[in-house]
Amino acid sequence: MPSDSKDKRIGVFICHCGKNIAGGVDIEALLQSIRETPGVKFVAENRYSCSEDGQIDIQNAIQDQELDRVIIAACAPSLHLMTFQRCGESAGIEPSFVDLIDIRKWTMHGNPEKVDPDEALERSKKLIKQAVKRMSLKRVIPQVVVKTEPSVLVIGGGVAGLEAALDLADKGYEVNLVERLPTIGGKMALLYKVFPTNDCAPCILAPKTAYANIHPGINLLTYSEVTAVEGYIGNFSVKVTRKPRYINEDSCTGCGLCVEKCPQKVIDSVYSAGIGERKAIYIPYDLAIPKKAVIDDENCLYMKTGACRLCEDECPTDAIDFDQESRTIELKAGAIIVATGFDEYNPTEKTEYGYDRYDNVITQYQLARILDIDGPTKGKLLRPSDGKEPQNIAMIQCVGSRDENTNEYCSSICCMYALKHAQIIREMVLPDTEIYICYIDMRTAGKNFEAYYRRTRELGINFIRGRPGEIIEETDTKNLIMKVEDPDLGRLLNLEVEMVVLSCATLPSEGTEQLSGILGTALDENGFYQEVHPKLRPVETNVRGIYICGAAQGPKDIPDSIVQAKAAASCVDGELRKGEIKLPEFIVKTTGPDKEG
Amino acid sequence: MKPDDIPEDMPEDIPEDMPENISGDDSEETVQVPNLDPAFKYEVMRNEGAGGLKYCFACGACTASCPIHEIDHGFDPRKLARMVQLGMKDEVLSSPLIWYCSACRNCEQHCPQSVEFFNILNVLKNMAAEKGYAPYAWVVQTRHLMRTGMVFRTDEAWETRRKALSLPPLQLDGEKVRELIELSGLDELIVKKRP
Amino acid sequence: MIKLEEVYVEDFMSPGCVGCPAVKAMLEELSDELECELIIEEVDITVDATRAAQYGIMSVPAVAINGILKFVGLPDRKELKDAIIEELEG
Amino acid sequence: MNRYALFLGCTTPRYVFQYELSSRWVLKQLGIELIDIDDFACCGFNQIDLNKETGLLLAAMNLAVAEARGLNILTLCTSCAGALAEAAKKLKADPKKREGVNSKLQTVALEYRGNIEVKHISRVLYEDIGVEKIEEAVKTDLSGLRAAPHYGCHYLKPEWISAGFDEPDAPQTLHQLISATGAVPISYETSNLCCGGKTFPISRDTTLSLVNRKLNNLKTKEIDCMVLQCPTCYLMYGEMQKQINKRFGEEHEVPVLLYPQLLGLALGGNPQTDLGLDLNAIPLDGIMARIAKSDQD
Structure with missing residues (x-):
């Protein structure tokens, strides 16, 4: 049957989105132009298309006008395409014959793409006409039902990945947990204590890592990397490269x-x-x-x-095996969760703070390791230059964050970890050491975080609302001198301290770009994984069946990482629990193991 | 305009028309917001290199890096940026503050928001000069420039000295410079009287 | 016989993609060669990621014809032509 | 052989003869040909304060003059280097701006097309000659001479001017150039502190306090001299010491050398006729005695 647009009954609905669209484009002119567009049978406007009333109006029009295809000109498909597909489906329209196109980006205040009303009108006309054309030629997409694998690949063995893995394993899925390093636990295992409760990190993490280790539903693949992914939701096939430990894991007892x-x-x-x-x-x-x-x-x-x-x-068990080689294994996965976490920014390029030049300038992550009683210094805080206990310490916030020259975003956890380290030093390590925190804005917006900030103030920590321009090392003493304007005092402080700790930005973990290339997932402008919608669909990616959680999606603390991990696990369960899934035939044909060609 | 047309009362040598220090200028007076000029910041930001002012979050890295501030806290980049943002136009432009910058450009070097304060200050100085607030030192330099192409006074003793050291003589011709100065209107500006 | 009709082609590409210009060139050639109106829409997946997601596209180049994803990866010229003809014939 | 148009600026030929003398001599020894150009005038560094456009026009005029002769510019003054390089980069990147400038330059029969590079003398020494070649050319051993480097702000900033060459917050090139002569560069806390030269005509008190800060810091270091590369910085640290001593009751007597003077000593130049050491405000007898002694050894 030749495609014939004359047979199609296309309806176009233009949404005002309150004033978001109506305030930036001449709706009447747009309606007029679309009415005259060949192939359009019906045109209407809605104040809020997505509201219950708006959806009922669309459904009524579908029935009254006998529409068989609809285009809603409103907001981004990532926001509401599914809403309108469901709306159309209940009025008897095939989901693929419902399209949502975004004309709001050109009219909404605060949107970087906003243009003037004339331009918005022209662009909207063009986009709607194009969608009409596309829709008029579109054919029913054949759907097929495929079986789904009851297994999940979790990439990243930090707290987010662990939480997701445990949730899914407890629900009965087989979980392959891939970790690049030789041990699971991620960054959290190395933070000594965690805010806002000051629990010791191992105390709350170790039960999870230990449970993951013995859980019959979890297969730990440490010292391994995902090197290839093919397929589609329900039927991914994954290649994992296992680096050689040169140790027979079964015989090694960890005796040391x-x-x-x-x-x-x-x-x-x-x-x-x-x-x-x-x-x-x-x-x-x-x-x-x-x-x-x-x-x-x-x-x-x-x-x-x-x-x-x-x-x-x-070795008492003959576990050493120098002949071990890297090997690649293949896995099946119904869904994939990416929880690859973050890395700390290397502040060397902020030359004004002399991180690589001055012995006594360290980062907060280094400080966390120093403070850890099981860490490299067994919890002793000594100056790198001379092994002396520092009498005073300055912390500088926003190093490599909120900085046009490096990373523009707020790293969100640095205020809190600086407070945490200040508390630990004051209460447990060096009670007489004076601590100065130089900040731009103190951001403590999580639950119980303000109380944590208050508690830090109670301990007599000094807060200076100013950013030091540069750090100068006193050659003989290796002390560090910085000037900082204290607006609360209205004077310049010449701050000389024995140690400086830089609160560095959180970056997407190393290898994020490579992995996202393997997965076909999009990254945002800062290099973190891009969610489908920041508010409504925060753990889904552009690839159906691949989900994100934790700091891989953006800087975040442990509570938020856990929340996202549970959300991602819940999404996976929602898709896989029936054991089968309805998908467009072409997805199965072009991306599956039976793909053409 | 010929350099000799510059009024006689303009001193030949550089006088110190600026206060020795400006710290004492700290006014305790309450700022009357309704009297401010809210359009001032836009007037400033319209200029090339000054648009970054809108990104200033007042962290003070500029002030902390400023060598002049350290000597004389009356000169305070963060505060000047604030005054412009609030619209304290008359106070900013008439103040000797803006002329104390040594142009080291540390403020711009250390700013996390890429606010080019050096450029912003330059816009303020240009505006102040428009109004007749140019410091004598710069006016006198410009006058020399129009005569000889160099900003300093030259004399015979100096020429003899160069000759004695076997340094080549310098062609002192302000003609082209004068034409360019006149084209850009700087000659009119340096004879303006202070308000 | 090919009927004189329209076909709507969505050409998914991204700025850094190596194979994408070749697909674009092929489509332009076919548009002259086939006696039909080939409506080609270039979709930059870095700008419109959602459209790509609707099709489940994980890499570019990719081509959808009349709303049906036909190719992921660089298609053979003959395959591409056949796919368009197949659509024309319905 | 490398050729440059020598841009003297205002301060050097007027007040710092020894910088001009030693620069000319040193560059000649190292095979850099300097062309004197009569049509050069002030770079416009201070004029931007009063009128940005005038400043840019003056810079562009000088660039056009050199371009017409097919020569890149070598400056002695860091501020001239900064002002000219900034103008050159801006006018190269922005054809519209260049057009506007040229419409005015037309009246003095000049045009700037955007093909000029501007380098400070130390950058020429570092990039065109190179530290190794300088080391090879050294005739007089200056080893053990402890020299505190001072870079000068506009040698380094804005950052994009020195990009790929040096690093404003942790500069290295002058250190290396000093090492090449056998002398020892001594780091000190206030090394990046501005000389305040530009503020001097506005407020002597402020500027001299600033200069005094660095001199006081140097007092705590064991150094033989300060080494710098800008005529204004020289005036502030060299010529102003006596004023500072009088005004603040200090007893500074830090010898200050311009880098070409130091290099000239290493290359065996005549201290007076080639390098003008006798013109320096603070006597260099101590340094000269050291060199004479190491010559005898």
Whole structure:
């Protein structure tokens, strides 16, 4: 049957969106122009198309005018396309014959794409006419029902990924949890204490990591990376590359004798933020899950020079296996959750703060490792330059955040972790040390966060509302001098301290861009995973069946990461619980294992 | 206008027409908001390089980096930016404050919001000069410039000195410079009387 | 015989995409070659991610004809032509 | 052989003869040819304060003069370098602005097309000659001479002027140029502090206090001299020490060398006739004695 637009009965509904659209474009002129467009049978306007009344009007028009296709010119499809597809479906219209096009972006105040009314009218006309044309030629998309895999791939073994994995495993799904590092637990495991409760991080995380380790529904794939993903919701096939640990995981008991014997020391940039050392064979930390050794092949003497193998002699269970090689395994997944977290910004490029030049300038993540009683310094806070206890410390907020030259966004957690570290130092480590927090705005908007801020003030921490221009190191003492204007005092402070801690921005974790390329998911302007809609669909991505949670989606704290992880798990369950799913045939044909060509 | 047309009462050497320090200017007086000029900030921001003012979140990195502020706290970039934002036009333009900048550009270097305060201050100085507030030092320099193409007074002793050191003689011709100064209206500006 | 009709082609692309210009060129050639009106809409997925999501498109180039996704990846010229003809014939 | 149009500016030829002398001599030794151009005038650095357009016109005029002769510009003054380089970059990037400027330059029979590079003398030494070549050319051993570098603001800022060459908050090039002579660059806390030269005609008190701050910081360091690369900075730190001592009751006597003077000593130049060391406000006897001594050793 030849496609013939004359047969189609297309209705166009133009939404005022209150004044958001009506205030920026001449609706009457737009209606007039669309009425005259060939192929359009019916045109109407709504004050709020998405409201109950608006939807009833659309449904009535569909029935009265015998429409078989509708176009709603209103807001972004990511916001309400599903709303209108459901609305059309209950009036008997095939979902693919309902289209929502965004004419609001050109008229809404505060939208960067806003244009003047004449331009908005021209653009709206053009976009609606194009949609009419497209709709008039559109054919029914054949739908097929496919079985879905009852398994889920979770990428990232930090607190968000763990929470999602545990939720889904408890619901009966088989979960493959892929973690790039040799241990799960992510950043949270290394934060010592967490706000706003000051629980010790391992105390609330270890039960989760331990449970994940023994849960029959969870398959831990540590020291592994996702290298390929194909397919579609319900039927993804995934390749995971497992890096060689050079340890037989089944025999290793985590006794640590090999580590003791290993002669090769290496600066540990991952688990102790460059503050402490580890061996070339190592167990990341005491509470590591799985507690298995791993050989760092770049630094192992035997790997480099062909001589040593002391660990092998020492191992009581013969678990060392130098012949292990990287291998790739294939997995099935009905859905994928991305929880790849964040990395701390490296402040070297903020040369005015001298991070790489001055010994006594460190980052908050480094401070967290220093304060940790199980960390590289066993909780002792000493100056890197001379091992002295600092008598005073300054913290500088927004380093690499809210900064046009680096990252424009607010990293959202830095105010709170600075408060946390100030509390720990004052209460548990060096009670007599004076602490100055130089901030631009103090942002403590979470539940119980203001009380936490108040508590920090009670402890006598000094808050200075000013940003130091630069830090200068006093050559002899290695003290750090910075000038900061204190507007509350109306005077310039010459702040000389023995140590400076930079509260650095949160960045998308390393490898985010690469992984998003593998997944086909979009990233936002800051490099974090892009959600479909920031308010209404915060854990869905542009790829159906792939969800995001935690700091991978944007800077956030632990409570919010947990909330998102549960939301993502719930989305997955919603899609997979029936065991089958109705999908457009072309998706199955073009992206599935039976795809054409 | 010929350089010699510049009025005689304009001093030949640089006089100190600015107060030695400006810290004492800190006014305790309440700012009367209805008397302010809310359009002033737009007037400033319209100029090239000054649009960044709208992004200032008053963190004070500029003031903290300012060498002049450290010596004389009367000069305060954060405060000046605030005065412009609020519309304290007359107070800003008539104040000697704006001329104290040493042009080191630290403010711009350390600003996290890329507010180019150096450029904003330059706009303010241009506006003030329009109104006749140009400091004598700059006026005198301009006058020399129109005569010789150099901003300093030159004399025979100086020329003899150069010769003695085997340095090449300099062609001192202000002709082209004068034409350009006249084209851009700076010659009119330097004879303006202060309000 | 090909009927003289219209076909609506959505050409999904992105600015950095290597294969996308080739698809665009092919479509323009076919538009001259086939005796039909080929309406080509270029959809930049970095600007309109939702449209791509509606089709489940995970990579570009991709081509949808009359609302049906036909190709993901660079199509063969003959395949592309056949797919358009198939649509014309309904 | 590299050729540059020598842009003297106003301050150097008027007040800092030794900078001009030593620069000419040093560049000649290293094979850089300087062309003197009569038509150069003030760079417009201060005039932007009164009228931005005038400042830009003056800079553009100088750029056009050099361009007409097919020469890039070498400046001695950091402020001239900054003003001219900033104008050159802006006019290159913005054809409309260039058109506007040229419509005025027309009246003095000039046109600027946007093809000029402007470099400060130290940048020429660093980039065109290079630290290694300088090291090779050194004849007199200056090792052990402790020199505190002062860069000068407009050598580095705005950041995009020095991009790819040096780093405003942690500059290195002058340190390296000093090391190349055998002398030891000594870092000190106030090294990036502005000399305040521009504020001097407005408020002497403010400026001299600022200069005094750096001199007081240097007092705590074991240094033989300060080394700088701008005539205004020289006037502030070199010529003003006596005034500061009188005004603030200090006892500063820090020898101040312009970098080409230091380099000239290393290259074996005559201290008086080639380098004008006798013209420096603070006597350099101590340094000269050291060099003489190390020569004998």
